[in-house]
Amino acid sequence: MKEIEYIGEHLWLGKLGNFFLILSFVASLIALVGFYLSTKNKEYLKFARNAFYTHAFAVTGIIGTMFFMLVNHYYEYQYAWQHSNNEMPMRYILSCFWEGQEGSFLLWTFWNIVLGIILQRSLKNDWEAPVMAVFSLAQVFLASMILGIYIGDHKIGSSPFLLLREHPDYFNLPFVQGYISDPNYLAKITPRGLNPLLMNYWMTIHPPTLFLGFASTLPPFAFAMAGLWRRKHNEWQQIALPWTYFGILILGVGILMGGAWAYEALSFGGFWAWDPVENSSLVPWLVLVGAGHVMIVNKHKGGSLFTTHLLAIGSFLLVLYSTFLTRSGILGEASVHAFTDLGMQGQLVIYVLAFVLLCVALLIENSLLRVSYIMGSCLLMFFGMMYGYKTILFYTWVLSSIGLTAYSYNKYFPKEKDEEELYSREFWMFLGSFVLLLSALVITYFTSVPVLNKLFSIKKAPLKVEDYNLWAVPFAIVILILIAAAQFLKFKKNNAKEFYKKLAVSFIISIAFGITCSIPLYFQKNLSAASGIHKWEIISYSILFTVGIFAVLANADYWLRVLKGKISKSGASIAHIGFALIIIGALVSTSKKAILSKNTAAKQVESLGEGFSGQENIFLEQGDTLPMGPYLVTYEGKEVKGIDFYFKVNYFTKNPNGKPEFAFQLQPKIQDNPRMGRAADPDTKHFLNRDIYTHITAADMRTVIDSTNKNKYNTPENYIRHLGDTIFASNAIIVIDSIVSNLSQAEYEKNDSLLEVTAVLKVYNSNGEIFKARPRYIIKKNTVIPETDKIEALGLKFSFWRINPEEGSIEISMAEKVNNSKDFIVMKAVMFPYINVLWIGCITMAFGTFIAMIERVRKLKISKANHDS
Amino acid sequence: MKKIHIVGIIVIAVAIGVILTSLKNTSTYADFNEALANPDQEYHVVGKLNKNEPTVYDPKVNADEFTFTLVDNKGVEKRVVLHKSKPQDFERSEQIVVIGKMHGEEFHANDILMKCPSKYNDAKPQS
Incomplete structure (x- = not known):
């Protein structure tokens, strides 16, 4: 068969792109091996670094090639065809780039590289090799997601450089098939272009921020893994602290931007809908916040080693898990805005499980046990692939992994000797982090309903927003109380009496303020009855409101009285005030949101119940x-x-x-x-x-009211009516007001010449204005000549054409103008109400976290300088 | 009592609560026949629009009522009364999930989810 020479294709671009794809994958693999070897022998370090930089170069190359393809409209490539078109303004080219799965993976890879290079340059010590090895491993997996090669029947990754005519999803479609034999097909296809919902500035700023947030969970994870690897559980924490706060800041801003976008531009009717996609970015953030706090405890007091590892590792693993949820297609009907399945479910599962396996393996200190765990896991996977029983094997693996984690924790992990004081900052911070972790697990469990469905072969529907809200309220109450109180305690031992005394001022004010605000908000009959919420819900809302105020006041108080308003130390207080404001704003604007457009026409089907x-x-x-x-x-x-x-x-x-x-x-x-x-x-x-x-x-x-039909009338309809009856038109109500005759009955019978009967119609339009129409019924020499009357303003035409003397009724035909149905x-x-409190809170929290991060960087520099001298 | 015990108790309490919540969430995916068998029970029914049957939306009468015919995955057809306005691009939907319960021969839905080829998803184009 002769190959068709297609006109106008730019095949060199795909070749160049694929070269970069493979280079990026191979280089990250070499970097992984190189950094692994350098943990034992430092001589490999230079080699490994070069490999990592080659990988960085290759990724930049992929991105550059993709932009070239998009900017020059090379629609022979499926990615350009699907995500861009000629009419689209150039400023949305970035949005096209990351609209698809492949582009968003690249965005993530790109940020990992940026962070990796900064990290590598700042680490010139024993931590470089293991941390960068973990980084490289993450890059190997990410690079494989866009590789797009086949091993046997298994597709590995999905490449952005596939030709439209070769793309497995498209080449069978009739329109592609129709063109495929045509050498000049390129001139005929129309690209699909960017989704109109995504053509706004949010799409330009939200994804890069969110993916930078995802990427920034990698440094704390890499440090924690390196800590396990080198059995130095304590040292990494101080170096990782600024990175953790960077992650908290960026991921937090990214999530809130998503909320703002949903509120401003999408029709969700709110800023948070507990959609799986939203949840899966919130959960890693909650855990990362927990990690940041326990790391501070560790810095001041030591200890909490297992928890810091658990949270720093957990945050990244949850990012992976959310990647699996949103990109594997498993959410199916449960989410409106998950990515489409690209047939990478298996790959994503392996990706997540491999990292879990690695964490557990590193935790096990006994090398024999470790090797047998890894071998055993591989065997289980092999069995599952070959013979089925996947679910049971999966449980076996999960349970043994949990068992081994518990065993290693007990056996090898250094533990604190003495119990923490109740009145100590570390205990409360620890408790707070623990509550954050717990809330993250609860949200994950709820969000995972589609996964559980698959594992247990059940058909549970996803949870409702109300169920999430129900859980969010108590968690928020506990967190806010901890936020308010913990700062007033010093690390280690405290005097309980003094502590309560310090807290008392803001506590009393917030109780007073809380009660005065809650009553009009939630306890006034006319308001609360209308919204139909339960009594205990009202009570929990007012408690949440009050503790929110408490958290704001206590932190402001602590900052002004204890820290004397110093900006450099204010990070925590300001961020906490911001968090409390977010919760207050969310609570009030959601619980008191009012539907103004009440539809009174809607009929309630009582037997169906609420909703x-x-x-x-x-x-x-x-x-x-x-x-x-x-x-x-x-x-x-x-x-x-x-x-x-x-x-x-x-x-x-x-x-x-x-x-x-x-x-x-x-x-x-x-x-x-x-x-x-x-x-x-x-x-x-x-x-x-x-x-x-x-x-x-x-x-x-x-768009245009058809002008040729402008003065046309619809076919008239006939109405038989009595005096005082009504006729309904689409835009008016017509009442037969009176019937007037020019002759009396006697005169008519006597003089057989001309009878004129006028029907006086009173016409009310929807604004209550009154018009009058007077169609006449005329009999001249026994012939009926009806005389029509029009109301131009309403587009109505009446003719009075029959009288039924026996029934006392008249017949009127009415025609409406074709265009009477109005726009x-x-x-x-x-x-x-008060949604601005939420946005102010967002900005405040971001600002506070930023100050905290800067402060951590400063302290790290000071301690480094001390260390060096 | 050690503090770790308090932590343990909290974990158990939360776990029980979470399980109770998910048990309370009785809504499951089902087909029309299952929904017909339990008219008091809320279900998520997945199906496709029957394009041969009329869809009725007369906002003048009631802006919050929309009627159409859905064929569930087992091929059973029912009229669905959605107590909301007609969703944009309804006719283009590939797959529909309606959430509600049976009431007589009609399925009354209080919410609807649609998968469209155009939005959010980059599914295959229709041509």
């Missing part, structure tokens, strides 16, 4: 005015800019005279993308103390 009374959307015709909460809302009309439809919704407030006064206009948008379908983009009015969120759920998407929207309006 079946959809009453959140309101129908508005152009020009209509409806009351919504404290506002009067009108729909002014739409403005069409290309494929973007902006719907102008005007909000009015009532002034003291009861007259409406224009307040503000919102322009929620629907994008009608011919390739991608419709995407709604809400608009929000921000006030200092509340937000008004407006979202279009459905709308009249006709309309179905909208949802929600008020989020």
Whole structure:
């Protein structure tokens, strides 16, 4: 068979890209071996470093090649075809780059390299080799995810440089098949382009931040692994501390950005929906925060060695686990925004399990036991692959891993001799970290329902937002109390009385403040009854509110009175205030959120119970005015800019005279993308103390009212009515007000010439305005000539064409103009009170964490300088 | 009592609570026949839209009611009354999950999840 010479393809690019892919994989493998060898013999160090830098070069090469492909629109490549197109503004080129799985893996790899190089340059001691070996191992796995080669039938990774006509998902499709025999196919295909939901600045800043956050869990992990490896459980912690705080900062900012994006631009109707994808970035953060705190305990007091290792390692493993959840397709129906399955489920499972295996293996000190554990695990995997029984084998492995971890902890791990004091900072910080870990495990367990379904062959549905909230409240209460109190205790022994005395001021103020705020918030009848929440929920909310205030005040108090307002030491206090504000803002804006667009037409099906009374959307015709909460809302009309439809919704407030006064206009948008379908983009009015969120759920998407039909009427319909009866038109109600005749019955019978009967119709439009129509029924020499009458403003035409004297009824036919159905929207309006507290909290927490990180770096430098001199 | 015991008690308490919560979450994936057998029970039914049957959405009458016909994975067809507005791009959905319970011959849903080829997912294009 003769090969077809396709016109216009740039095959060199794919070759170059694949070369870089393989180079990056091989170089990371060599770096891994090199750094491993250098732990024993320092002479290999230079070699290993070079390999790592080669890997870095190769990754940069892949990224460069991909950008070249995207910028020059090489649509013969599936990645460019799927994620970009010509019409797309260039500023979204970054978004195209990381929209797909392969690009986002590359983004992660890239950040790992940046962190790895900084780390390698800052470590010129015994830690370099083991830490960088762990780094290289992570890079080997990441590089393999985009390798895209086949070993037998097993696909390893998914390459971004696949040709569209060779891509396994596409080459069978009719449109590709149709072109494939055509040498000039490239000129004919249309690229799909970027998802319209992702064409905004959030998509430009959120993924890089989040992936830098994921990458920044690697240094603490690498240090902890190196600590296990070298059996030096204590030394690494101080060096890892600034890295841990860096991770807390970046990952935290990344998560909150995601929340802000969901709130501002997506139609979730809130900033946190407990979606598996959201949860799986929150969980590693919680654990990392725990790790950071226990490491501080370790620094001041020593000890807590097992916990620091557990948390630092756990955070990274949970990042891996979340990668598995969101990218393997296992979430299936449970999440709306997981990645699609690229057929890498097996690879991702192996990736996660291999790291768990490595952690346990490093923990085991007895080399015979260690080797047999590794061999045993490999055997189990081999058995599972060959003969099945995967689930049972998996349990066996998990249980033996847990058993060995417990055994090694007991046998080899240094333990503290004496019990911690109750009144000591370390005990409370330890407890706080422990609660964070516990909450992370609970969220992980809930999020893993689809995984559990698979393991146990059950069909449980994912948990509801209310279940998550139910658990979040008690955890938040405990954490906030610990945040408020712990700083007032010194490390080691404290005087309990003094401690309570110091705390008393902020405690009393916050109780007073909490009660005065909770009553109007949660205990006023008219408000709480409407939202339909349970009594104990109200109580737990007010407790949470109060402890939130307590945490804010106590930390402010500690900073001002004890630290004397010093900025350099304020990191913890400020970050804690920020965290407490986030919780308060989230609590109030969520629990007191009010649906303004109450749909009174919705009928409640009583027997179905709660939750079946959809009453959140309101129908508005152009020009209509409806009351919504404290506002009067009108729909002014739409403005069409290309494929973007902006719907102008005007909000009015009532002034003291009861007259409406224009307040503000919102322009929620629907994008009608011919390739991608419709995407709604809400608009929000921000006030200092509340937000008004407006979202279009459905709308009249006709752009032009057909002008040829402008004056056409629909076929008239006939109505038989009596005096006083009504007729319903689509935009008006018609009442037969009176029937007037020019002659009396006697006159008509006598003089057989002309009878004129006029029906006087009173027409009410939806605003209550009254129009009158007077169609006439005329009989001239026994011939009926009906005379029609129109109401132009309403597009209605009436003709009165029959009288039924026996029944006393008349017959009127009515026609409506074709375009009488007016432009309309179905909208949802929600008020989020005090959501600004949440955003202020986010900024405060990020700022505080940043100060803490800088302080840790400074202290590390000082201690290094002392050490050197 | 050592502090480690307190920690242990907390862990056990939380574990019990978590298990209770997940047991309380009785909602499972099911097909229409299972839902029909237990009308009081909430289910997630996965299926596809029957494009030959009409979909009814008249926001003028009720902006929060949308009716369509769903074929579940076993091929059983039921009218579904969704107590929400009609989702954008409903007709383009490849797969639909409705959450709710049977009421007579109709399935009443309080929520819906859709998999569209266009959004979030980069599934195969239709052409």
